[in-house]
Amino acid sequence: MTAPRRGRVWRSLTLRLGLIYVALFLTSIAVLFGAVYWVGIYRPFLQEARKVRIEAGDFAAIDRGGGRDALVRALILRRDTGPRRALDALIDADGKTVMANLPSWPREEIGDWALLDADLSVHGQEEDYTALAVEKRLDDGARLIIGRDVEDIDDRDELFSLGSAWLIVLAALLAIGGSLAMSAAVGRRIDMVTRTARRVMAGSLTERIPLRGTGDDFDELSETLNLMLGRIEESVESVRRVSDNVAHELRTPLARLHADLDELRMANSDDERQRLAGQALTEAGRLQAIFDALLRIARIESGRHLAGVKPVDLTTLLTDAVEFHLPDAEERGQRIESNIAPGLAMAADRNLLFQAVSNLLDNASKYGAAGGTIRVRAEKRDGMVRIEIGDTGPGIAPEYRERVKERFFRVPDTAAQPGTGLGLALVAAIVALHKGRMEIDDAGPGTKVVLTF
The missing domain is CATH 1.10.287 (Helix Hairpins)
Known part of the structure; x- marks a missing residue:
């Protein structure tokens, strides 16, 4: 069982999403560190390189205009100027050092700019310097290396490189651990849903998914x-x-x-x-x-009976239904009192809606009291069409008012009456099809059915 479980873990969507999150997280950290490195380290290096490059050009001009002695004097004076320690070297075309306070320099010509170790002994104490150096070829082939101390920026670079490496490793471990923990937590919740679904599929319809109570x-x-x-x-x-x-x-x-x-x-x-x-x-x-x-x-x-929703004159439909059932009601000695507001209309299947109203009137006449009254009321209230049909019969007990909407259910007291027990079930289906609501209530005495659309 272990191998399939392991295979399922690696196929887990939550784990894949977690790993994607880790990749995005580490990428965002790399971008952030790159921006910090550019602003705090590489950009200052470029600024110093530009300044040193300008200085090198100025000293090359002094050599061309005043000669080598003038260049040497200018280099000596430069060592006491600027916020950063001046470091330089002058090597003639034969490779002989003319003057230098740089302890070493590369044998090959420096390209754009370079960082050179320039540790110097001052009063018997060794001091650490890092020279950002630029090289300029003079007219006679001599090498002029001009630099400035950037030890503070270089220290910052080393500290940033070391710290960022550790931070990225730590962040990666935390992100991966968090991703695995998140995947496991989500996986457990999904497993609960899956297990419950499988038990329901096996026939246990009373199964329910446990809730944590977290509201998530x-x-x-x-x-x-x-x-x-x-x-x-x-x-x-x-x-x-x-x-x-x-x-x-x-x-x-x-x-x-x-x-x-x-x-x-x-x-x-x-x-x-x-x-x-x-x-x-x-x-x-x-x-x-x-x-x-x-x-x-x-x-x-199933929605297959809806021939087509069209605007229906509800006032006329209800009036026609009342007139249709009036002879049967009079035969039982009943009166039909109607209070139907004019101008009522709604989008509906006219035949189905007439069937629903007709069933309710038939029930009101059949189960209402002999010589009683059937009340039909229709109005528009709060943007809703409300149809109310009531009788003065024995009524329906509260515990049966929902069950009478079920197929074949008959109230025990009316079981002897002719009928199939499908009338109100048909009405409930028609009302639901029209996105309406059907309520059965006490009319005091009798039963009142309210349809709201």
């Missing part, structure tokens, strides 16, 4: 994934309940259909056959209605 990005991601797993668990449980309910709801009409057909096969009279055939057709129609409703809900929830 991983905690936020884990919380979101836990919410998603909760929704998946609810969906799977809902599917299981729907499957059980489908089996339960279909068992009775199928049994009746089977019995009717069996009796039809044995019937002797035409009247008996007609009666049994009618009963069989009724049960087949009930089965067809259940399957149609289930299919329609599934298509709506």
Whole structure:
């Protein structure tokens, strides 16, 4: 198990990102050190080199104009001038030293400029000097080396080189260690997500990702994934309940259909056959209605039923729905009171929206009190369209108000009423498709369903 684990570590995205971070970090340090070196060391060297180069040109001009003796006198006088100690050497064309306070110099000609060790003995004490030297060839081939002491800059250079080397090594070790620690910490959090996901895939839908309580990005991601797993668990449980309910709801009409057909096969009279055939057709129609409703809900929830969102005159739609259900309500001795604001409109699938309102009116009439009142109210409030449909029936207990939106769920007190238990599930699917909200509340007495879009 060790080798695969090691291989996975090296394939880890967090480790690769950490190493990239190390590379960027070290590159930024190198750039910073380079800038410091330029400003604090190399640029001062260049400035001194420019000054010394000017001096060398001046002394070459003295040699051309006044001769060698004048040059020697000028060099002697120079040794007592300037903020930095003057160092020089004059070597004739034969290689013989004419004068010098530099202890040594290169045999080859100095190119642009060079740093020369120039330790001198002063009053028996050796003093350290570093000469920034420039060489000038005189007309007769003599070598004129002009320099100034830059020991302070050279010391700074040595200290910077040594210190920066150690700092870069230390920074690299810390960055690599931090990168590995970060990779391990992130890897552990990702492993928790992976292990939880694998357990969920194995069938344990109650698994959740542990939270650290730090409120960081991983905690936020884990919380979101836990919410998603909760929704998946609810969906799977809902599917299981729907499957059980489908089996339960279909068992009775199928049994009746089977019995009717069996009796039809044995019937002797035409009247008996007609009666049994009618009963069989009724049960087949009930089965067809259940399957149609289930299919329609599934298509709506998947978004495939949305024929096209268009501007809908909601005032007219609600008025038409009320008029459509008015005869059934009057047959039960019920009144429909409507208070629909004019000019209501929204973008929707008109047929689906009419179906939702029609289902709610049908429920209000079916489960409302005989001789009671059905109230329809619609208005625009705070930029939202609000549709309220209520009845004066026995109402729905609070513990059932969310469950009635599930497929096939029937409130126990109304189980004897005709119906499939799919009406409110269909309404909930249509409302969700239109990004709306459906709430079931107490109408005191009765039930009130509020749709908000």
